[in-house]
Structure formats: structure tokens, C-alpha cells
Amino acid sequence: MVVTLNTLTSELSDNSELFAMSKEEGDDAGLLTIEVEGNKLSSIVEQLEFRRMFNNEADSCNAFVDIQAGAGGTEACDWASMLMRQYLRYAERKGFKVTVEDESAGDIAGIKGATLKFEGDYAFGLMRTETGVHRLVRKSPFDSSGGRHTSFASIFVYPEVDDSIEIDINPADVRTDTFRASGAGGQHINKTDSAVRLTHIPTGVVVECQDLPSQHKNKAKAMALLLAKLKQNEIDEQQSSIASERKILVGTGDRSEKIRTYNFPQGRITDHRIKLTQHNLDQVMDGDMISICQALLTENQLAQLSNLEDNT
Numbered sequence: 001m002v003v004t005l006n007t008l009t010s011e012l013s014d015n016s017e018l019f020a021m022s023k024e025e026g027d028d029a030g031l032l033t034i035e036v037e038g039n040k041l042s043s044i045v046e047q048l049e050f051r052r053m054f055n056n057e058a059d060s061c062n063a064f065v066d067i068q069a070g071a072g073g074t075e076a077c078d079w080a081s082m083l084m085r086q087y088l089r090y091a092e093r094k095g096f097k098v099t100v101e102d103e104s105a106g107d108i109a110g111i112k113g114a115t116l117k118f119e120g121d122y123a124f125g126l127m128r129t130e131t132g133v134h135r136l137v138r139k140s141p142f143d144s145s146g147g148r149h150t151s152f153a154s155i156f157v158y159p160e161v162d163d164s165i166e167i168d169i170n171p172a173d174v175r176t177d178t179f180r181a182s183g184a185g186g187q188h189i190n191k192t193d194s195a196v197r198l199t200h201i202p203t204g205v206v207v208e209c210q211d212l213p214s215q216h217k218n219k220a221k222a223m224a225l226l227l228a229k230l231k232q233n234e235i236d237e238q239q240s241s242i243a244s245e246r247k248i249l250v251g252t253g254d255r256s257e258k259i260r261t262y263n264f265p266q267g268r269i270t271d272h273r274i275k276l277t278q279h280n281l282d283q284v285m286d287g288d289m290i291s292i293c294q295a296l297l298t299e300n301q302l303a304q305l306s307n308l309e310d311n312t
Contacts, residue, residue, distance in 0.1 A: 054297075059125030061159035065116040069106065070133065072151025077106030079136040080153040082285065084114050087130075089287025096120035109142070117160070124159040129296040131157045132259030132273075139265065148265070152258065167230045174226070175199040178215060198222045205229050274299045 054060065065087055069080040091098040097119040104112040118127060133154050140149040178193040195210030196218040207229060209222040261270045262281060269284050269292070270277045276295050278284070284292065 054122050054125040056125065056128075058159035059128075060122050061124045062120070063118045063124035063127045064101070064158050064160065065118060065127060065130065066113070066156040066158070067111070067116070068113045068154045068156075069111065070152035070154055072136075072149065074106060074108045074110070074142050075136075075140050075149050076151040076153060077108070077110030077112055078142070079110065079134075079151045080113065081106075081110035082136075083134060083153055083155065084111060084116070086285050086287055086289070087116060087127075090289050091116075091118055091120075091287075093287050093290070094120065094126065096123055124157065125297075126293060127157045129293055129300070130155045135258040135261045137261060137263045137265065167227050167234070169200070169223075169227065169230070173201050175201060176219065179210075194218055196222045198226050200226060200230065203230065203233065205233070271296065 067080050067084050067087075069076040072079065088098055099117040099119070101115040101117050103114040106112050118124075133152055136149075136151050136153070138149065139146050143149060175198070177197040177199070179195050179197065180193055194213060194215045195208065196215060197206065197208040198219070199206045205226065207222050207225040209218040209225065212218045212221065259271065259273055261272065262285070263269070264281065266279075267281045268277060268279050269281045271292060274295060276292065278291070280288070
């Protein structure tokens with residue numbers, strides 16, 4: 001990053017000098033060269049900006065988007081399905097592959113909940129700003145009196161758990177016990193200490209294997225089981241962390257925890273976190289969320305820079 005910035009600064013300085021000389025001498029070819037170089041530098045700046053916006057470790061991961069209808073009954077279920085459509089349309093615009101992992105239909109209309117999987121470059125980084133409670137204000141199509149209704153849906157976005165976790169077991173951390181196998185298995189298996197029990201001392205995880213006639217084979221199988229259990233424990237910890245984060249970020253789904261309001265009568269969408277208001281609700285509901293996401297990511301980066309300055 002530092003090398004890139006230094007190179008960029010040097011290139012800008014050189015091009016500024018060349019521009020001044022070419023302009024003074026009326027050198028059109030030199031000016032055209034500077035234009036080409038300027039476009040290249042602009043591309044570098046855009047790449048730096050992109051890297052700055054997505055500096056969280058999980059930003060480049062695939063993402064799961066969990067949608068849950070909140071307060072509002074049938075109206076809330078319909079609202080949840082509208083948000084689901086919005087995110088599917090946004091995925092199309094970004095070129096993400098989307099899979100509906102789970103979907104629960106509402107009793108009358110819409111959905112009670114759904115989980116979508118977004119696969120693509122920086123899917124989590126682009127979607128993570130959607131986590132929170134989304135409020136809908138509109139004249140309900142389910143109310144014959146045409147009254148205005150307010151309903152809610154909660155969104156939680158989390159990165160795909162890394163199922164390629166590598167577990168490195170220190171042999172000194174594993175206690176091996178052998179014992180005589182029991183049950184069916186023939187004369188040999190019942191008369192020798194072929195069964196193996198492995199205990200991973202740091203975690204207390206215990207596995208054993210006695211279904212093979214050879215102690216060596218039982219130990220190899222037990223070690224594979226131990227690796228699998230430790231790996232699953234790591235995944236469970238990640239998922240537990242995700243669940244805890246959901247509780248913090250989304251809360252109960254109560255209206256007081258809203259992050260964004262979609263006001264259909266006024267065609268207005270407001271993100272309360274950054275006090276952003278736009279009057280392009282129809283476009284946003286059709287998946288054109290880029291400007292909102294960009295504004296949120298920019299604000300997040302400014303907050304991070306402010307925190308760094310406060311801590312220096």
C-alpha cells in the first residue's frame with residue numbers, strides 16, 4: 001500500500017511537470033500522453049479506494065442474508081418477501097450467484113422468513129450494511145379501508161463459515177489409551193488391546209475406535225475422528241459468534257431498532273444510521289441499492305479513520 005501511494009505521488013508529480021511543459025510548448029502529442037497516463041492513475045486510485053472500503057477480514061467472503069418478518073402480521077410477511085425480491089434483483093445487478101437456502105411461506109401472503117446465499121467477489125463486504133431492522137410505511141393492500149400501515153422485517157448478513165479450516169494437532173496434546181475391544185469382532189479382537197481412545201488435552205475432546213482388528217488402524221481412524229471433531233468445534237464457535245453478533249446488531253426486531261425506513265406514499269427511503277434520505281424508492285426496491293451501500297461504506301470508513309485519529 002505504501003509503495004503504491006509513493007508511486008502514485010511520484011507519477012502525479014511527473015505528469016504535472018510534463019503537462020506544464022507540453023502546454024507551454026503546444027505539444028499536443030505530449031498532452032495526449034498525459035491523458036492516457038492520467039486514466040491509468042485514476043484506475044490505481046479506484047483500486048486503492050476499493051481496498052480501503054473493504055478492509056475487514058471477511059469482506060471478500062460469500063454471504064448469507066437472513067430475512068425475518070417482524071411485527072405486522074400478514075403485512076410484515078409481504079414486506080419480508082418484498083425485501084427478498086429487492087436483494088435478488090441487487091444480486092443480478094452485481095453478478096452474484098444466489099441460492100435460496102431456506103424459505104418459510106406466510107400464512108396468507110409473503111414469507112415468514114428466508115435465507116439467501118450470495119456467492120461472488122466481496123459479497124459479504126457489499127451486503128453487510130443491510131443488517132438491522134427495516135421499516136415499511138404504506139397503504140396496505142390487505143386493508144380494505146386503505147389505511148396506512150407500518151410493519152417491520154429484520155435482516156442479518158453474515159459471512160460464509162470457512163469449512164476449509166485446517167486443524168494442526170500437537171502430538172504432545174493428545175493422550176493415547178489402549179484397551180481390549182468389547183462386543184462382536186471375533187476371537188482376536190477380544191483378546192488384544194486393539195481398541196484406542198484419544199484425548200485432546202487442551203479441549204477435553206475424547207474419541208475412541210475399536211471396530212478394526214489392528215491397533216494401528218484403530219488409532220489412525222480415531223485420529224481422523226478427532227480432527228473432524230476439533231474442526232466442527234471451530235465451526236460451531238464461529239457460528240456461535242455469528243449468532244451473538246446477530247443479537248447485538250439486529251436485536252429483537254422491535255421498531256425502535258430500525259435502521260431504515262421505506263415510505264411508499266412519499267416515495268422516500270431514509271437510512272437512519274447516516275441520516276441519508278433519497279427519493280428513488282422504486283429504483284431501490286428494484287435492486288438499485290448501490291448508492292445507499294456506497295454511502296454507508298464510506299461513512300463506516302470515515303468512522304474508522306476518526307477512531308484511529310482519536311487513539312493516536
